[in-house]
Structures are given as structure tokens and as C-alpha cells.
Amino acid sequence: DTEVTQTPKHLVMGMTNKKSLKCEQHMGHRAMYWYKQKAKKPPELMFVYSYEKLSINESVPSRFSPECPNSSLLNLHLHALQPEDSALYLCASSQDGRGEKLFFGSGTQLSVL
Amino acid sequence: QKEVEQDPGPLSVPEGAIVSLNCTYSNSAFQYFMWYRQYSRKGPELLMYTYSSGNKEDGRFTAQVDKSSKYISLFIRDSQPSDSATYLCVIESNTGKLIFGQGTTLQVKP
Numbered sequence: 161d162t163e164v165t166q167t168p169k170h171l172v173m174g175m176t177n178k179k180s181l182k183c184e185q186h187m188g189h190r191a192m193y194w195y196k197q198k199a200k201k202p203p204e205l206m207f208v209y210s211y212e213k214l215s216i217n218e219s220v221p222s223r224f225s226p227e228c229p230n231s232s233l234l235n236l237h238l239h240a241l242q243p244e245d246s247a248l249y250l251c252a253s254s255q256d257g258r259g260e261k262l263f264f265g266s267g268t269q270l271s272v273l
Numbered sequence: 274q275k276e277v278e279q280d281p282g283p284l285s286v287p288e289g290a291i292v293s294l295n296c297t298y299s300n301s302a303f304q305y306f307m308w309y310r311q312y313s314r315k316g317p318e319l320l321m322y323t324y325s326s327g328n329k330e331d332g333r334f335t336a337q338v339d340k341s342s343k344y345i346s347l348f349i350r351d352s353q354p355s356d357s358a359t360y361l362c363v364i365e366s367n368t369g370k371l372i373f374g375q376g377t378t379l380q381v382k383p
Binding site: 202216250262264266269 | 281305307309314315316317318319322361365370371373374375376
């Protein structure tokens with residue numbers, strides 16, 4: 161299984177809502193990532209978990225809160241988002257966190273109204 | 274100067290053409306070079322992974338790294354409409370962080 165599964169595929173939320181994005185992989189990878197991608201732009205790194213510990217936070221606003229319950233699961237909790245946060249949110253995993261050979265999920269297309 | 278520069282295109286070619294996609298980079302210490310393909314509304318998928326200089330071939334795809342010129346290329350032979358996508362060159366920095374190019378949008382017309 162070389163798949164990274166993300167749910168939901170689409171999400172529409174208001175600025176006062178709380179929602180969560182979920183990501184799962186069963187490749188035995190020990191590093192998991194959240195990226196944000198705006199239209200016609202490359203992905204931008206948000207967070208990296210390595211061996212279930214947060215190793216990188218790219219100065220992401222606190223309205224985004226990551227969580228790694230175990231080595232196969234990654235969540236991104238969303239609260240009080242702004243319309244400019246609308247984007248494709250991508251989860252990825254890699255063997256050990258060196259960043260090489262990332263496997264990406266299909267993403268969650270988020271719209272904030 | 275950006276660490277990785279990639280022409281965003283769009284690039285339009287007829288089916289069967291040879292496609293050349295290119296990136297330049299600024300840091301001669303970079304060692305790991307990748308090409309990802311991204312279809313519309315999907316996540317990027319790894320196409321090619323190259324360490325240091327030289328060529329690597331996989332089917333219709335050839336990745337080339339010229340470290341003396343700090344130039345990387347992806348060639349697609351016998352291009353197909355299914356190759357229509359955005360191609361991202363990605364370089365691993367010395368800290369392990371991935372640096373993405375802007376992506377080149379390719380359209381292969383039947």
C-alpha cells in the first residue's frame with residue numbers, strides 16, 4: 161500500500177467553525193507533513209512530524225493546530241480561519257523525515273466563507 | 274535570487290513531441306533532485322529522484338542533472354495527452370527541507 165489517504169476531499173467552513181482534516185498512511189513511514197497549496201503555486205510547508213513529534217512549524221498561525229496521534233495518523237485542526245486560508249491542503253509522508261521521496265495524498269480542497 | 278527557478282509556462286506541444294522541462298538552482302551544495310507531476314486537483318506524485326550529477330531514465334522519462342551549470346532537466350519522449358499536468362522540480366536543501374520550483378504547466382494536444 162503506497163497510498164496516503166486524506167479526508168474529507170472537500171470542505172466548506174465559516175470563519176467561526178471548527179473542523180479537522182485527517183490523513184492516514186500505512187507504509188510504515190515515520191515522518192508526516194502538512195502542506196498548503198494555493199492555485200498555480202507550489203506547495204508550501206506548514207508542519208513536519210518526525211517519529212510522532214513536531215519537528216518543524218513554519219511559523220504557521222495558531223488557528224491551524226496539528227496533531228499526530230500515532231505514526232500512521234495526522235490531523236490538522238482548524239479554528240477561526242480567514243477567507244485567505246482557502247487552499248488545497250496536502251498531507252505527505254516519507255521514510256524518516258529527511259524530506260526525500262515524499263508521498264502525497266490527494267488533498268483537501270478547503271473553502272472558507 | 275530564488276533558490277530554485279522554473280519557467281511556469283504554459284507549455285503546449287503536439288502528441289508525440291519530445292518535451293524538455295528545466296530548472297536552475299543557486300546553491301552548488303545541493304545534492305538531491307526530484308521531479309514531481311501534479312494533475313489538477315490532485316497531490317504531487319514523485320516521477321524521478323536523482324542524486325548528484327548524471328542522467329536517470331525511467332520509461333519515457335529522463336532526468337538530467339548538470340551540477341557545473343546548476344541546471345536540471347526532465348525530458349519526456351513520445352509525449353501523450355495523459356502527460357498533461359504541472360511538473361514541479363524539487364531540490365532537497367542541506368537542512369533536508371524541500372525547495373519547490375514554481376511548476377511548469379504542460380499541455381499535450383492530441
